[in-house]
Amino acid sequence: MAVLNAPAVRRRRAMRRVPPVLLLFVLVPVVVEGFWVFWPALQGFYLSLTNWDGVSAPSFVGLGNYAEMLSDDIFGTAALNTVIWIVLFGGISAAGGLGLALLLNRERRGVGFYRAALFTPVVFSLVATSLIWQVIYQPDGVVNKLLAAVGLGSWQHSWLADPQTALYAVLIPALWRQLGYVMVLYLAGLKGIDPALYEAAKLDGATSVQQFRHITWPQLRSVNSVVLSVIIIDSLRSFDVVWSMTKGGPYHSSELLSTYMYATAFQSLRLGYASALAVVIFVLAFGVIVTYLVRAFREDQ
């Protein structure tokens, strides 16, 4: 860390003057995003205070939609499932993605193929993905056949149809899609680490575990905040895989806040309540990420 401190001090001095062209650098993206994201988002916030069927004029109901959540059992299930989802999906994809990146970081024969193989699910169309995983989970599908083959026939299951297992069964294809992409972020991060740091450590006789703890991990800090944000964003928005495989069923057992919001908006046509659910999702995500980032920024200074 000491290596980086000196330039940081100098940088702070350099940044005092802000050339006007830089304001343009910031302003243009902010305005574009503001117009296409924040302006519609404000409308969404307003809609969360109304009842709206998507066609007639919305009618203002104040905080009624938020009050309704308190007594909504499905909301409770969806919120709990979302927490489970963040922990499992988030935890496994972060740890697994880092593991894969470390494994496939060094250039050697075949590594490009392995990376591409792990990344392929990210590029595959969702329609095909969900189709194939449904086939895998079918009563006479690959999973059950494998279980029978290794003598665990009694474990056979209708994985997606059983409310006990549906959520976890959907989690696996979601991870299958996500891991390659977290790996790519970590690979980019690992490439940014100065090899000289490892050289120095080697001269000091540091073991690989020590190198990871004292060099790799601290150096990955900025990537970690990216990955954390990605994971929170994706786990709260995880929608497409779940929706295309179970639609949140059977009877809401794999319902996430995001699928519940979508069903409320586009099936039940209750766009007001759906907007309120969206606001809850937003507040959750924002809360987690800002807490982390503000701390990270502070440590930086």
Added chain:
Amino acid sequence: MTSAAGLSRRHFLRNTGLAGLGVLGSSSFLAACATSVSSGPVKQAAGAVTVQSNLSSPQAKVAIEALAKAFGDKGGAQATVNTVASETFRTQLPSYLTAANPPDSYTWYPGSLLSGYARKGLLLDVGDVWQTMGNYSQAFRTLSGDGAGHQVFVPTTYYWWGFFYRKSNFAKWGVQPPKSWSEFLTLCETLKGKGIAPIGLGAGGTTPWTASAWFDYLNIRINGAPFHRQLLAGQQRFDDPKVKRIFDPWRQALPYFDPNGTALAFQDATTVLLQGRTGMVLTGTFFADAAPKDALDDLDFFQFPILDPSVPTAEEGPTDGFFASARTPHVAEVKEWFKYVATAESQELYIKNSSGTVLPANPAAKDSGTPLVQKGRKMLADAKELTQFFNRDSSDALQPTADAALIRFIQKPNELDSILADWQTAAQKVWLS
């Protein structure tokens, strides 16, 4: 008439402005938006009628495109078909209809959603098209109305539901289609004894709605079609003892359901039926699209058994057709297109190009003539009442509440009381909003 239409149109414009902006801006901003909406770009002003279609399966798509081509070849107006995935179509329909420049005509079905849009002034009154349509049955006429005396829909085809099975399989197993509920249960017992899952379902994955066919049929057989319609319209309760009663015969049949019924999606359930691993499936004729061509002649069906002879026989006869946006700039062309699709000639053309298991709505039109279709047509003609299907008679919004309740019943029949109570709560939220 014209002034009323103009009024509703203006009213509607203001609504769109409000909706789109979420009523954030000042009134002048709203006014500005409303004007800019009404003077929005009219891209397809060139004269072709746009037909927004959800008929996305390859065969149906070919059929409707052939229809549009034949219409254009007549030399009058032209029609261009715009196919989007049916799921996309369903979610986007409110956006399409409230757009400044909506597509002209749409594939859809009659039911509560349609009359809801009609009440909001979004649909074109096609009463004068109906005047040219000859002797369409009163049932279709009623179905195509908005409930306030306007015709807003043109039916083109309909189909039927029943217990479908493979003739060769029934012959192999030495069984006959049943004529009563007790014969039905005996048949199930026989099949089960042979190691076959008697009743396939296909309510797994993303097609839980197939389970609603059982609910519909039991309800119209026991409580009758009028009660069924009232229930689905929110005038009766799902926790009513009359509703609870229909689950008794369902419980009798439940041991004969394919244990994988809630795990296999509809299309896979079809395969399993064709392979003879299940005996029969309560389904609509569209399932024939999932069968290989060489199996088509081997398919047959029987009517859902009568449970109470005193209840007038009703059948599910879902109808498909077209409606148009009230704001289409091509009123004359749209009506020309509608007159065309209502003709016997066009419906015969459509049936020839599609899988051929649907029935033409025009009484003068010939169906595909196969024994299966003849039998289905007769069953519907003999019925005293026709219902559409759960989501059509109620709404797409209510369908998920039915899915949750019915799948849970199939998996956990002992929880019936709490299932019905939860269903009523969920349904109430939909009706109140």
Added chain:
Amino acid sequence: MTTTKPAATVPVVRPAPARRSRRRQARTFGFHLTAGGLAVLWLLPIALVLTTSVRSFSDIASNGLGALPGSFDLGSFGEAWGVGGGGHAMLNSLVVTIPTVLLSLLLAAAAAFALSRYRIPFRRTIILVMLSGNLLPPQILLVPVAKLSELLGIYDTLTALVIVQVGFGLGFYTFVLQGFMRSIPDELQQAAVIDGAGPVQIFWRIILPMTRPALAALGALAFTWTFNDLLWSITVLRTETVMPVTPALLGLQGQYVSNWNVIAAGSVIAAVPTVLVFLRFQKHFISGLAIGAIK
């Protein structure tokens, strides 16, 4: 897994040459076993898609999707490309994706540069606010965005799709890039300032090249996201002829019955450009253009 990599490069003690090479061989074998096993596991579902794509519809309909293939038929590819509108949709996708990726990365990089290398007032708040735009579930923005594009008269055009996607991607891309740019040491920028370079030159000549690994990684991801997008396409487009690949693929699904072989074939075709882009881009973010190499 974590121990294999650095250890392989670092023989701490120096054993006799023969022992060393044997150990290295064992490590290489272990690496390929682990990575290869994972790759097989990952590619298995994709192999299933490929198998499905070469089966005939009647084979699937009579034997089921999970059965071993009983037919070989490449007709589904032709059908997906021609009848399914695959060729046209692919062109639309590229017309949308390429400008979207270039434009959003450029704008995001500019913002990230200013926010990470200069003392812009409230820079952290700006970053957080920009990021927060991506925390909203996009589904809830759909209706307002559709109305907005209608008001601007660009509804149902590819332009609308590009602009919407740029707007929606910016927050996240800026956040990622500023993270990387912050960790670039200051010496080169200092030297350039002394040489009289303005901020635009510093951005273009120094910072941007040094962010190449991050830009390449992000570019590959952005390409994938934009190319595979469904939600925004169906929101701002409604005409079949302007639909990109993903909604077109969805359109191959019938209301009740789908030809899974054609859908599988279409998915394989649609995956080709993104896989190519990934393979091309990974050279950049792997090429060892590390920050330290310049120091």
